[in-house]
Amino acid sequence: MAAVQGGQRIFSPVLVAGPSPDWFNWNQLNNLIIALSFGGLVFYSISYAKRHEIFLRRIPGLDAVDEAIGRATELGKPILYLTGAHDLHDPSTIAAAVILGKVAKRAALYETELLVPHREPITMAVCQEITKQAYLEAGKPDLFKEDANFFITADQFSYTAAVDGIMLRKKPAANFFMGAYFAESLLLTETGASTGAIQIAGTDSDHQLPFFVTTCDYTLIGEELYAASAYLSKEPVQIGTLRGQDIGKAVVLSAIGIGIVLATVGAVTGAQWPQLFLDLLRDLK
Amino acid sequence: MTELPFESIVGAWVATGLTLLIFSFLYKDNPLFKLAEHLYVGVSVGYVIVKTYDTVIVHLVVKPIVENGEFALLIPVAIGMLMLTRYVPKAAWMSRYAFAFIVGMGAGLAIPRTVSSFILKQVEDTIRPLLSVTGPDSLTFSMNLLNPASHLNAIIILLGVSSVLFYFFFSIEHSGAGKAVARTGILFLMISFGAGFGYTVMARMSLLIGRLTDLIEFSDASYGRPTVWLSLLTIGALFLLARRGRAQPPDAH
Amino acid sequence: MIFLRRQLPLLITLVTGLLFAAQYYVPHPASEQMLTSATKWLQIVGGFALILGVTSLFHQHAVKIRRQEAGWGYSLVLYVGMLGTIAVGLWANGKESVEGTMTAFGWIYNYMMVPLQGTMFAILAFFIASAAYRSFRAKSREAAVLLVAAVIVMMGRVPLGEYLIPLSGDVSSWILNVLNSSVRRAILIGVSLGAVALSFKIIFGVERSYLGGGKE
Numbered sequence: 001m002a003a004v005q006g007g008q009r010i011f012s013p014v015l016v017a018g019p020s021p022d023w024f025n026w027n028q029l030n031n032l033i034i035a036l037s038f039g040g041l042v043f044y045s046i047s048y049a050k051r052h053e054i055f056l057r058r059i060p061g062l063d064a065v066d067e068a069i070g071r072a073t074e075l076g077k078p079i080l081y082l083t084g085a086h087d088l089h090d091p092s093t094i095a096a097a098v099i100l101g102k103v104a105k106r107a108a109l110y111e112t113e114l115l116v117p118h119r120e121p122i123t124m125a126v127c128q129e130i131t132k133q134a135y136l137e138a139g140k141p142d143l144f145k146e147d148a149n150f151f152i153t154a155d156q157f158s159y160t161a162a163v164d165g166i167m168l169r170k171k172p173a174a175n176f177f178m179g180a181y182f183a184e185s186l187l188l189t190e191t192g193a194s195t196g197a198i199q200i201a202g203t204d205s206d207h208q209l210p211f212f213v214t215t216c217d218y219t220l221i222g223e224e225l226y227a228a229s230a231y232l233s234k235e236p237v238q239i240g241t242l243r244g245q246d247i248g249k250a251v252v253l254s255a256i257g258i259g260i261v262l263a264t265v266g267a268v269t270g271a272q273w274p275q276l277f278l279d280l281l282r283d284l285k
Numbered sequence: 286m287t288e289l290p291f292e293s294i295v296g297a298w299v300a301t302g303l304t305l306l307i308f309s310f311l312y313k314d315n316p317l318f319k320l321a322e323h324l325y326v327g328v329s330v331g332y333v334i335v336k337t338y339d340t341v342i343v344h345l346v347v348k349p350i351v352e353n354g355e356f357a358l359l360i361p362v363a364i365g366m367l368m369l370t371r372y373v374p375k376a377a378w379m380s381r382y383a384f385a386f387i388v389g390m391g392a393g394l395a396i397p398r399t400v401s402s403f404i405l406k407q408v409e410d411t412i413r414p415l416l417s418v419t420g421p422d423s424l425t426f427s428m429n430l431l432n433p434a435s436h437l438n439a440i441i442i443l444l445g446v447s448s449v450l451f452y453f454f455f456s457i458e459h460s461g462a463g464k465a466v467a468r469t470g471i472l473f474l475m476i477s478f479g480a481g482f483g484y485t486v487m488a489r490m491s492l493l494i495g496r497l498t499d500l501i502e503f504s505d506a507s508y509g510r511p512t513v514w515l516s517l518l519t520i521g522a523l524f525l526l527a528r529r530g531r532a533q534p535p536d537a538h
Numbered sequence: 539m540i541f542l543r544r545q546l547p548l549l550i551t552l553v554t555g556l557l558f559a560a561q562y563y564v565p566h567p568a569s570e571q572m573l574t575s576a577t578k579w580l581q582i583v584g585g586f587a588l589i590l591g592v593t594s595l596f597h598q599h600a601v602k603i604r605r606q607e608a609g610w611g612y613s614l615v616l617y618v619g620m621l622g623t624i625a626v627g628l629w630a631n632g633k634e635s636v637e638g639t640m641t642a643f644g645w646i647y648n649y650m651m652v653p654l655q656g657t658m659f660a661i662l663a664f665f666i667a668s669a670a671y672r673s674f675r676a677k678s679r680e681a682a683v684l685l686v687a688a689v690i691v692m693m694g695r696v697p698l699g700e701y702l703i704p705l706s707g708d709v710s711s712w713i714l715n716v717l718n719s720s721v722r723r724a725i726l727i728g729v730s731l732g733a734v735a736l737s738f739k740i741i742f743g744v745e746r747s748y749l750g751g752g753k754e
Contacts, residue, residue, distance in 0.1 A: 021566045028397070028563050035400050035559070038731070039738040046744065057458050087584070088384070089391035091733035094740065094748060101747050121591030122584065125371060126384055129750025150598055151591035155329035157658035161307070161322040168314040183662065190665040193672060204729040206722055210478035210485070211666075214673040214684070221474065222725040223453045226732025230455075237744055241735050242455045248731045249450050252408060259412035260443065267414035268424060281412060283405035292640070296649035303650060307657040311664055323612040325654045327619025330595060332651060334588065334624055335643065339632030341585030345578055361579035365586025372593075381547040381749050383583060388748055389551035390576060392737035393558030399737075401562075403730035407723040431708055433715040445720025446727075453728040470724075475680045477721035479687025480713045486666055486692050493663035496656050 042244035049240030061218030068174035078113035080172035084179020096179035102232035108138035189215035555741030
């Protein structure tokens with residue numbers, strides 16, 4: 001009932017603006033349906049993963065995490081981990097913080113020093129909690145240092161100058177760049193590369209990917225950042241989420257395929273009905 | 286010629302000096318860069334503190350409460366205060382309320398907006414008819430590569446989107462036919478990264494030119510030629526530091 | 539106690555998460571109003587959080603100065619820069635200029651912050667060249683493809699480039715408008731699915747590591 005109504009309203013935008021303010025924007029019904037179905041799919045996949053084994057292909061950048069931490073341990077040098085330029089509002093920062101937990105746990109097991117300079121105080125506080133928990137889980141709570149996570153400044157380039165300084169003076173053997181980045185990315189990674197550190201980046205900032213790819217040993221591209229915690233933890237909850245994302249991608253690909261066929265049929269025959277379906281795949285405001 | 290104000294002349298000397306100290310980083314990490322770096326961090330934090338005080342405390346909290354009686358603003362103030370409980374180990378858990386609020390809000394805001402601009406919008410832009418009707422009974426397939434909206438380009442875009450999306454499948458092994466598709470995806474990715482790289486080069490060069498233009502302006506006699514004198518001073522200092530470094534064993538820090 | 543420490547924060551995340559997700563679909567002015575206020579609230583909370591950050595910074599450098607660690611003089615420089623800027627900034631009421639005249643705070647901004655920022659940014663010009671060289675040395679097929687695309691696009695954007703490599707302008711705009719935009723689309727779709735899945739897990743308390751502490 002509602003869907004039909006939504007579909008009709010899409011065709012008659014005049015009706016959308018009624019005299020009294022609306023409590024639901026029917027143009028965004030498709031958005032809501034997509035969000036809810038995808039959410040449902042993710043939770044279904046999680047429960048499926050708890051009962052079944054799910055195959056995950058290799059991601060070289062994530063295999064290299066252990067190698068990087070191991071090398072830092074061998075050389076007796078610290079590990080540098082950055083959580084990006086955004087605050088906790090951005091899911092990519094949360095993803096970076098979750099991965100920090102996994103890296104910190106390994107650092108704790110190997111008893112290797114961890115340095116996490118921050119640009120955003122709330123992220124710093126949350127990362128302190130995550131790191132503390134990681135050291136507890138590793139059975140090394142006495143090695144945990146509150147100031148492993150520290151604040152430098154909220155300003156983009158002075159932060160960059162300071163982190164470059166850390167790279168050049170403390171010479172960490174492994175540098176991790178996770179989360180969102182802007183123009184500072186190359187200033188950080190090129191300096192890191194010059195010190196000979198193993199560098200692993202993971203970002204969804206597509207404009208910075210070219211610079212990470214050229215200067216880092218491994219780069220987790222876009223969605224791989226969100227997949228990293230699943231690979232590192234092997235927990236069914238995380239692996240199930242990835243399975244859900246994969247099904248989501250398959251659905252998107254099918255929708256594009258069907259959409260193109262319908263659009264072509266519409267263009268060739270001049271019929272109006274394909275447009276009805278295509279409107280479901282449009283971002284209407 | 287009009288006399289420049291005193292603060293502009295001092296400003297030119299300071300700006301030139303700091304520019305040269307930062308540029309000395311290109312030679313190597315050295316005490317001059319360290320000096321500029323620490324000063325920069327200090328000044329930027331000071332700047333952020335003042336700006337936060339002015340916009341947040343004065344304009345978002347005190348003024349609205351005192352002038353308009355917006356007492357609801359005490360709620361975020363309380364949430365902010367909760368964060369400071371981290372200094373009291375026994376009460377530190379209360380800071381979680383603040384984190385929960387911020388993270389929850391971020392997650393809530395992200396879902397519909399991401400679906401709108403990054404899923405629906407992208408799918409909408411990719412769906413294009415692969416043929417069009419130009420006259421009675423004549424179907425056209427436009428091959429013009431230079432027109433991004435041509436049918437041929439629509440197919441190439443479809444190929445790019447699908448192969449790159451396939452590359453991101455995590456629970457499928459990239460073998461057999463899948464390997465070929467994933468490799469196509471990687472090819473598309475690399476071309477795109479190269480394009481992004483090439484596109485940015487000129488923008489970065491113009492930034493450098495902008496910086497050099499300032500240095501050239503400050504080499505003018507009206508400023509007392511700071512660029513000339515300070516360049517000599519910086520080079521001299523780097524030379525002396527290098528000599529001292531050779532004479533003494535390198536320090537650890 | 540467990541409820542206050544563990545469940546209540548998760549409940550807060552659930553409620554705020556659902557509320558702000560729902561806000562998007564509600565065109566009512568009240569919903570817009572809620573979003574505006576919440577944005578303001580976040581700014582206020584963020585302002586208080588700065589205290590955490592500054593304390594951390596102060597502490598790091600205080601330790602260095604107290605122990606007279608190597609390079610403690612630089613920490614002193616940092617303190618002077620910070621306290622000086624705060625003093626000058628508060629004196630000027632946080633304004634860079636008053637009635638068109640630059641204040642001392644504005645002077646710090648224009649003659650210290652701007653050149654420092656501009657110079658760090660300008661260093662990118664050198665780094666982009668060394669990064670290109672790094673990728674040139676990598677000698678892999680992927681790196682070669684990347685470099686060729688980079689050269690074509692770079693050439694296509696300057697008149698001289700088109701003179702040296704004919705058609706580079708057309709090829710470059712084709713790469714940017716067709717190939718690059720298709721890749722961007724795929725990356726965005728993938729990232730979105732990851733971000734939305736993570737957001738759902740956060741709202742429903744499946745992902746809770748940001749709260750730290752196991753069962754306490």
